[in-house]
Amino acid sequence: MRSEIKELTSGLSHKWDKTETLAMFEKFCDIRYFEYEVKKAYDKDIIHMPVYLSIGQEAISSSLAVVLKKFNPAIFAQHRAHGMYISFGGNLDELRDEILHKGTGCAKGMGGSASIHSPAIRMYGHDGLMGTQVPIGVGHSYSQNYKANKKDYSIIVMGDASAEEDYVLGALGYAAHKKLPILFICEDNNLSILTEIKVRRNWKIVDVAKSFGMTVAETVDDPWSIMSHAKNLSNNLPAFLNIHTARSVWHAGTGSDGPPEWDRFDLIKKDLDNIGLKKEAEEIENNSKEKMEELWKTQL
Amino acid sequence: MMGETSRDVIKRFSENHLKNNNGILLGQCLTAVGWVGHTIPELTENDGLVELSMADVAGGGIAVGTALSGRRPIYVVRYQGFQWFNAPMIVNYAAKSKDMWGIPCPLFIRSIAMDSSGRKGRAMGPVAGNNHHGIYFRMPGVPIAAPITPKEYQAVWDYFMSHDDPIYCSEHRRGWEVDFEIPDIVEKGADITLFPISSTRLNVIEALAELKELGIKCNVINLLWIKPFKLNNKERRIAESLKNSKFGGLVIDGDYINGVAKGMAYDLMHEYNSKVYALGLEERTAGFAPEKDNLPPTSKQIITKIKEIVKSSL
Numbered sequence: 001m002r003s004e005i006k007e008l009t010s011g012l013s014h015k016w017d018k019t020e021t022l023a024m025f026e027k028f029c030d031i032r033y034f035e036y037e038v039k040k041a042y043d044k045d046i047i048h049m050p051v052y053l054s055i056g057q058e059a060i061s062s063s064l065a066v067v068l069k070k071f072n073p074a075i076f077a078q079h080r081a082h083g084m085y086i087s088f089g090g091n092l093d094e095l096r097d098e099i100l101h102k103g104t105g106c107a108k109g110m111g112g113s114a115s116i117h118s119p120a121i122r123m124y125g126h127d128g129l130m131g132t133q134v135p136i137g138v139g140h141s142y143s144q145n146y147k148a149n150k151k152d153y154s155i156i157v158m159g160d161a162s163a164e165e166d167y168v169l170g171a172l173g174y175a176a177h178k179k180l181p182i183l184f185i186c187e188d189n190n191l192s193i194l195t196e197i198k199v200r201r202n203w204k205i206v207d208v209a210k211s212f213g214m215t216v217a218e219t220v221d222d223p224w225s226i227m228s229h230a231k232n233l234s235n236n237l238p239a240f241l242n243i244h245t246a247r248s249v250w251h252a253g254t255g256s257d258g259p260p261e262w263d264r265f266d267l268i269k270k271d272l273d274n275i276g277l278k279k280e281a282e283e284i285e286n287n288s289k290e291k292m293e294e295l296w297k298t299q300l
Numbered sequence: 301m302m303g304e305t306s307r308d309v310i311k312r313f314s315e316n317h318l319k320n321n322n323g324i325l326l327g328q329c330l331t332a333v334g335w336v337g338h339t340i341p342e343l344t345e346n347d348g349l350v351e352l353s354m355a356d357v358a359g360g361g362i363a364v365g366t367a368l369s370g371r372r373p374i375y376v377v378r379y380q381g382f383q384w385f386n387a388p389m390i391v392n393y394a395a396k397s398k399d400m401w402g403i404p405c406p407l408f409i410r411s412i413a414m415d416s417s418g419r420k421g422r423a424m425g426p427v428a429g430n431n432h433h434g435i436y437f438r439m440p441g442v443p444i445a446a447p448i449t450p451k452e453y454q455a456v457w458d459y460f461m462s463h464d465d466p467i468y469c470s471e472h473r474r475g476w477e478v479d480f481e482i483p484d485i486v487e488k489g490a491d492i493t494l495f496p497i498s499s500t501r502l503n504v505i506e507a508l509a510e511l512k513e514l515g516i517k518c519n520v521i522n523l524l525w526i527k528p529f530k531l532n533n534k535e536r537r538i539a540e541s542l543k544n545s546k547f548g549g550l551v552i553d554g555d556y557i558n559g560v561a562k563g564m565a566y567d568l569m570h571e572y573n574s575k576v577y578a579l580g581l582e583e584r585t586a587g588f589a590p591e592k593d594n595l596p597p598t599s600k601q602i603i604t605k606i607k608e609i610v611k612s613s614l
């Protein structure tokens with residue numbers, strides 16, 4: 001395990017309303033079971049392009065959506081974005097079709113797994129050059145908010161690798177200078193493809209964001225911790241939240257090099273059991289599984 | 301059994317450079333991600349194999365800095381599309397340093413292309429995939445080569461080591477497997493002369509058999525050097541070939557058509573007073589769906605284009 005991670009859970013689960021907790025869990029399950037279906041399709045050789053799965057990292061988007069969806073935020077994510085799309089309510093048929101390179105896909109077959117978008121949920125596509133979503137998202141926010149009384153919320157998601165891009169750092173500085181209403185999220189899986197952070201840098205992105213004058217926080221991907229931080233930081237934008245997470249499959253494709261550092265799914269289920277939501281959780285999980293199998297049934 | 305491949309050659313000169321020349325090799329995700337398709341030696345930072353951070357623009361500048369200090373860096377850019385970020389300090393500083401301050405700044409840019417060619421999981425879509433040597437083509441000061449065969453790789457490396465320019469080595473992953481040389485074809489009574497570049501040379505080899513069956517006779521001039529053109533040292537052969545070709549010539553490139561392909565066709569046309577056409581990636585955004593990808597001209601597309609030229613010139 002990465003040395004900076006002391007605890008895997010926050011102990012905050014009992015502080016959250018049951019409805020929100022279960023809503024988070026439902027989104028989590030939707031992503032997990034959607035991705036399992038993608039894996040089946042990929043392994044059956046009916047997907048002829050790289051896929052970037054969110055398996056292992058679902059807690060981030062599912063928690064953010066529960067507390068931030070009410071702001072109807074603009075969303076700028078990166079190549080690994082099935083989770084954000086699903087959590088914020090993107091159309092599932094269109095996501096499936098995009099991954100199956102169909103003209104009925106959310107990007108009409110142009111985007112593939114890496115460049116999904118959905119105007120309906122204000123999610124903008126990514127161009128495949130890592131980190132570009134940060135300056136572009138900042139520019140979008142600046143323009144949306146140039147009138148003093150306007151507050152148009154944005155979420156900009158990057159990875160621990162794209163956080164190193166020169167133009168990401170420059171854009172963070174500008175967002176801080178202009179006090180833009182943006183929540184920056186780093187999905188920190190400690191990996192750039194397979195290269196670990198310690199090979200690439202000796203600094204922390206939250207320290208950089210802080211030195212630019214942003215409010216910052218850092219957490220593991222315990223959903224209750226993410227929800228608490230997202231809620232608090234939203235009162236103090238721009239803000240930066242770095243979330244340690246564990247990718248459980250390869251950078252692209254469906255293989256794995258053994259078990260992930262931790263499986264958040266198991267940890268959450270234990271917590272749900274502890275707070276007396278075991279039965280509800282099981283029902284939600286079964287429903288999700290069925291829903292996603294149904295969604296893919298005719299395609300597989 | 302396979303002979304020595306281009307991959308072996310790249311690995312060999314890189315290893316020798318680090319071990320014996322005080323050389324240095326820099327790039328992103330070199331060691332953990334398959335040693336760049338096993339084209340780089342499994343060495344350490346102490347040996348001169350340097351992992352950069354993910355800052356693409358700064359990475360290009362850092363490579364230029366190591367060149368300035370005389371280490372003759374090999375700078376690996378894992379997909380040519382990333383050159384949009386890596387190129388600025390190479391073309392604006394390294395390429396000008398000798399002219400402006402009399403200080404050479406030689407670096408060997410290994411810029412890598414790939415394409416799906418119908419293989420599973422290989423569609424590259426909008427950004428990364430193809431040759432992007434056109435970005436450098438329009439700027440002075442950086443010779444560009446597109447080697448495919450083992451001997452060509454060696455020749456480009458030897459040129460680099462005996463000159464003091466930054467060199468853009470426009471690679472294609474398909475070339476790494478190649479363990480043979482590709483001879484030019486110049487025959488009397490040809491219909492057309494083909495000038496293929498990079499991976500399209502392999503597609504031309506495929507196309508030739510079918511073209512022969514169609515009764516279309518092609519000359520093929522393989523272009524290793526995109527710039528300066530004279531390094532190909534083939535002026536006489538080209539003159540003879542184009543003079544022999546009833547319907548002129550065709551430049552075939554793995555980059556977008558509005559760059560090297562058209563630029564080269566223009567030069568050939570004026571130099572040799574022959575009609576020379578261009579074929580490259582289409583002028584449109586590439587998508588991920590197989591039918592929306594935008595790949596280097598396949599053997600089929602090459603044949604179609606040649607048939608078109610032959611017909612329209614009749």
Ligand SMILES: Cc1ncc(C[n+]2csc(CCOP(=O)(O)OP(=O)(O)O)c2C)c(N)n1
Nearest residue numbers: 080128129130159160161162191192193382
């Ligand atoms: C400008 C640019 N440079 C390099 C790459 C190659 N590349 C693609 S994904 C990736 C790693 C991304 O890691 P991270 O941002 O942490 O996201 P993750 O895949 O871990 O979710 C790299 C280096 C790229 N796509 N764009």
Ligand SMILES: [Mg+2]
Nearest residue numbers: 159160189191
């Ligand atoms: Mg990462």
